[in-house]
Amino acid sequence: MxxxxxxxxxxxxxxxxxxxxxxxxTLQAQLGDILGHVNQLNELDTGxxxxxAMVIAVQDVVAEDEPRPSFPVDVMLANAPERKGNYFxxxxxxxxxx
Amino acid sequence: MRPDTAxxxxxxxxxxxxxxxxxxxxxxxxxxxxxxHIGAVDGAVRAYLQVTEDVALQQAAEADARLAAGxxxxxxxxxxxxxxxxxxxxxxxxCGSRILRGYRPPYDATTYARLRxxxxxxxxxxxxxxxxxxxxxxxxxxxxxxxxxDLSTVPGGSSGGSAAAVAxxxxxxxxxxxxxxxxRQPAALCGVVGVKPTYGRVSRFGxxxxxxxxxxxxxxxxxxxxxxxxxxxxxxxxxxxxTSVPLAVPDYASALGGDLRGLRVGVPDEYFVExxxxxxxxxxxxxxxxxxxxxxxxxxxxLPSTGYALATYYIIAPxxxxxxxxxxxxxxxxxxxxxxxxxxxxxxxxxDEGFGPEVKRRIMxxxxxxxxxxxxxxxxxxxKVRTLIKAEFDRVFEQCDVIAAPTSPSVAFKxxxxxxxxxxxxLSDVLTIPPSMAGIPAINVPxxxxxxxxxxxxxxxxxxxxxxxxxxxxxxxxxxxxxxRRPPLLISVAGS
Numbered sequence: 156m157x158x159x160x161x162x163x164x165x166x167x168x169x170x171x172x173x174x175x176x177x178x179x180x181t182l183q184a185q186l187g188d189i190l191g192h193v194n195q196l197n198e199l200d201t202g203x204x205x206x207x208a209m210v211i212a213v214q215d216v217v218a219e220d221e222p223r224p225s226f227p228v229d230v231m232l233a234n235a236p237e238r239k240g241n242y243f244x245x246x247x248x249x250x251x252x253x
Numbered sequence: 254m255r256p257d258t259a260x261x262x263x264x265x266x267x268x269x270x271x272x273x274x275x276x277x278x279x280x281x282x283x284x285x286x287x288x289x290h291i292g293a294v295d296g297a298v299r300a301y302l303q304v305t306e307d308v309a310l311q312q313a314a315e316a317d318a319r320l321a322a323g324x325x326x327x328x329x330x331x332x333x334x335x336x337x338x339x340x341x342x343x344x345x346x347x348c349g350s351r352i353l354r355g356y357r358p359p360y361d362a363t364t365y366a367r368l369r370x371x372x373x374x375x376x377x378x379x380x381x382x383x384x385x386x387x388x389x390x391x392x393x394x395x396x397x398x399x400x401x402x403d404l405s406t407v408p409g410g411s412s413g414g415s416a417a418a419v420a421x422x423x424x425x426x427x428x429x430x431x432x433x434x435x436x437r438q439p440a441a442l443c444g445v446v447g448v449k450p451t452y453g454r455v456s457r458f459g460x461x462x463x464x465x466x467x468x469x470x471x472x473x474x475x476x477x478x479x480x481x482x483x484x485x486x487x488x489x490x491x492x493x494x495x496t497s498v499p500l501a502v503p504d505y506a507s508a509l510g511g512d513l514r515g516l517r518v519g520v521p522d523e524y525f526v527e528x529x530x531x532x533x534x535x536x537x538x539x540x541x542x543x544x545x546x547x548x549x550x551x552x553x554x555x556l557p558s559t560g561y562a563l564a565t566y567y568i569i570a571p572x573x574x575x576x577x578x579x580x581x582x583x584x585x586x587x588x589x590x591x592x593x594x595x596x597x598x599x600x601x602x603x604x605d606e607g608f609g610p611e612v613k614r615r616i617m618x619x620x621x622x623x624x625x626x627x628x629x630x631x632x633x634x635x636x637k638v639r640t641l642i643k644a645e646f647d648r649v650f651e652q653c654d655v656i657a658a659p660t661s662p663s664v665a666f667k668x669x670x671x672x673x674x675x676x677x678x679x680l681s682d683v684l685t686i687p688p689s690m691a692g693i694p695a696i697n698v699p700x701x702x703x704x705x706x707x708x709x710x711x712x713x714x715x716x717x718x719x720x721x722x723x724x725x726x727x728x729x730x731x732x733x734x735x736x737x738r739r740p741p742l743l744i745s746v747a748g749s
Contacts (some may be wrong), residue, residue, distance in 0.1 A: 163617070170575060170620040172613055173601030181610075182617055188676055189618055193564040196634050199641070206636030207643060208466065209496075210692030211453045211716065216495035230359045237679075240347035243584050246596045 156194065157187040256282065261286040262422035266331055266479040269425055269474040273320060273330045280320065280330030284313040284374050287332045291376065291423050294742060300408075300418040301397050301449045302337050305344060314600035319372055327482040327506075329372030334424040336415045338385060339365055339470065340459035344375075348461045349393040349411075352581045352607030362459025363494065364428055364470050364487045371486050375704040379414030383609045384578065385435055385463045387411050387705040388681035391479060391672055392611040399668070400443060401740035402706050409439030409681070412473070416443035419473045420740055427473045427482055430654075432464050433566050434660075434685025436471045440697035441709025444738070446474045446726070448484060449685075451716045452692035455484075456491030462577040464570040465496075467689050477727040480695035481505035484719065501646050507728040508720045514548035516725065519653030521589040523559035524684055529662045532703025537659045540700040540710045540729065544657065547728055552655070554649045558642045559576045562687040565642065568622050568635035569677060569690075574612075575619030581607065614675060643691040650715045653687060656726050659684055660697045660709035686712045698726045699735040707735075 158166075163183050167174045174182070228241050237244040261283050264272065272278045288306055295301055309332065316330035322715035335341065338348045341360035347353045361369070369375075382392035390398045390413030398413045400406040401421040408417040411428025416439035419427055429436045441448025448471040455470045462468065485506060490499040520541055525534055545551050583589035590606050593599035608616070622631035649656065662684060670704035671678040687708030688695040693716050700710035710729070714722040730736055 158621075166621050166624065167616055169624060170616050171579075171597075171600040171604055172608075172616060173598075173605040174613070175605070178605075178610075178613070178738075179453055182614065185614060185675055186617055186621065189567060189614075190621070192676060193567050193631070193635075196561060196564050196568075196638055199558075199561060199638055201634060201637035203638040204640050206633055207640040208636060210466070210639075210643060210690075211451075211496070211498060212261075213453065213496060213498055218492070229311070234356055235358065236587070236589035238581060245584050246599045248591055248596045 156191050158183055254288060258282050258286045259289070262290045264425070265476045265480055266328065266425050266474065267476070269331055270327065274325050276320070280313040280316040280374060281310060283330065284309050284332050284376070287376055287424065294421050295423060295612045297399060297404055297742060298401055298417050298421045298423065299396060300379055300414040300421065300423055301334070301377045302347065302380050302395055302414070303345060305375055308344065309374050309376050316372045316374060325616040326371050327486060328368060330374065331425045332374045332376050333368065334376045334379050334415070334418055334427045335365060336381050336412050336427070336429045338381060338430060338461040339428055340461070341365055341375065343602055344378065346378065346461070347395070349381040350608065350612070353605070354588060356586050358459070360459060363456035363491045365459065367487050379418055379427060381414055382411035382611070383576070384461070384513055384612050385430055385432055386574070386611050386615055388434070388438055388678050389667065389671065390414065392609055394609055397668060400665045401742045402444060403665060404742070406666060406706065407668055408444065409442035409479065409661070409665065411435040413439045415473045416440050416445055416447065419443070419445045419475060421742060425449060426479055428470055428487070429473055430460060430468055431466045431593070431689065432469050432570060432681040433689045437685045437695060437697040437709070437711060438682055439662050440473055442576040442665040444699045444707025444735070446477055446480050446699070446736070447697045448472055448480045448719070449689070449695050450484060450488060450719060451694045454694070454717065454719065456489070456494040456497045458493035464573040465577060466573060467570060471475040477723055477730045478506055478509060480696070481509060481723045481727070503720050505720055505723050509724055511724065512548045513725060513728050514543060516549040516655065517542050517653040518549045518551050519554035519649055519656040520551050521554050521556045521559065521649070521656060521658060523556050524658035528680070528683070529659060530664065530703060533659050533661070533708050536701030536703060536708040537657070537710055539641065541657050543732060544725070544729060547732060552653045554652055556645045556649060556687065558638065558645055559687050561638055562642055562690050563679060563683050565635045565638045565690055566686045567618065568631045569639065571619035572622045572632050573619070575623065578612070578616055583607070583609050611675070639690050642687055645690070646691045646693060654714070654721060656713040658711045658713065660711035664703050664706035664708060684711065692716060694719045694722055696722050696726050698730055700733070701735060
């Protein structure tokens with residue numbers, strides 16, 4: 156099953172991947188092959204089978220609501236590509252600089 | 254007698270332990286011997302992304318002080334290395350990706366913290382397929398790793414650097430991670446022992462996430478006893494990982510030994526099908542006969558959904574990855590594209606430039622499978638098939654105590670031979686994925702050679718029954734000499 160280039164571009168925009176035209180073309184064929192393979196699951200009747208999200212029986216793990224020290228701001232910002240004061244600095248969200 | 258330090262990297266953890274405890278060698282001497290050996294062979298193998306020489310010598314000196322104070326412990330003073338997705342505070346951790354180049358984690362992974370508490374010495378960080386996605390290490394953003402048995406072949410993946418380093422004696426042990434076979438398959442291709450513990454057995458705090466319902470950390474070693482020693486140290490509940498289970502951890506090494514009388518070994522028909530190389534099938538069948546000669550009874554079993562596990566995996570793992578990898582946005586850490594007029598454009602460019610082709614492919618598959626209108630057809634369907642796969646294992650473990658099968662359908666393949674066709678690469682993991690889907694433990698043990706390259710036996714057990722798995726693997730290993738063979742690379746280095 157082949158995806159259209161529009162479908163590939165739509166998925167890429169959902170995933171926030173700015174693919175080049177060449178990448179879109181390659182992925183069109185490759186995703187088609189992979190989805191063709193995974194579609195063999197349709198051979199199996201799973202009508203009455205519950206889904207498994209978690210293979211071990213651990214449920215509802217909660218932590219005690221106790222305050223404990225957090226990382227210092229400088230440590231958390233140390234890997235940031237850009238910072239301003241105690242904040243991560245990014246490009247403008249709404250298309251203009253403040 | 255004082256041992257020749259140049260031969261120290263050949264020692265198992267247990268052998269090195271004895272030398273350290275008798276004070277015949279210091280941790281600094283052992284660490285230097287490993288660093289020298291890495292210098293001699295890693296130009297050819299390229300297992301390491303980073304050798305942390307200063308850190309290693311400092312930690313070795315600390316270990317020597319603890320030894321001098323009368324302390325001991327399985328890994329005290331023992332040099333090891335980590336796959337580059339296990340967080341090490343202040344030490345670059347890239348996950349094999351351009352998007353994390355230069356990233357220095359603010360904390361240690363729990364596994365590394367436990368090894369450090371035990372006095373292990375960090376030699377460096379090991380190459381891997383980017384974000385643990387791959388079966389050959391060729392998806393690393395930082396170059397390929399070669400298989401020490403034949404430098405023109407792949408070491409397997411995604412923990413290829415971790416496997417190659419142990420095979421080439423570049424660390425006494427290493428840690429890797431296994432999502433669909435990423436410990437066992439490279440262990441098979443490099444002829445070393447590799448363990449995928451039960452999901453929940455080992456804390457994943459500080460492990461950079463790929464597919465959260467599957468990822469587990471496990472050791473690579475040259476002997477089964479060594480894997481038992483390391484697993485006992487890294488296993489156990491961690492309040493920082495809510496999926497780690499609050500079960501007591503057995504002393505796996507002390508449970509080794511004894512014979513296999515009364516043990517039932519399940520041999521699943523579906524693991525010996527078309528696509529398995531004859532040399533692999535022959536070696537694995539011979540290994541099963543060897544288990545019988547040790548007193549075990551082989552039982553023919555069936556796991557009919559085996560052929561569907563790969564398809565199930567290639568929905569579930571990419572779906573979880575597409576969600577986990579949403580965090581790489583060029584804002585908080587890692588690479589940020591200098592292009593981009595606004596924030597969205599920055600995201601688009603950063604992720605396109607920062608991720609390699611396989612990672613983008615998986616994000617795309619996962620995003621597609623989770624997207625509106627397709628969720629039921631793909632992700633939900635795959636989770637239902639997962640239930641079938643798990644139920645089949647549960648049933649088979651009523652008929653046997655351990656399952657024996659090949660780990661990889663082939664021996665190490667040529668570099669570049671599968672990179673053009675993603676599906677052919679995915680098939681490398683066809684025999685390791687089913688236990689991953691069921692969350693159960695499995696181990697690779699060297700069981701022979703085909704065309705001069707190692708073949709691996711996979712032993713699979715019930716959830717949290719690592720003790721049985723290790724006991725069987727150990728009994729097999731003791732009755733064979735495969736694990737004592739050395740890659741030709743080492744012989745040429747020693748002779749030079």
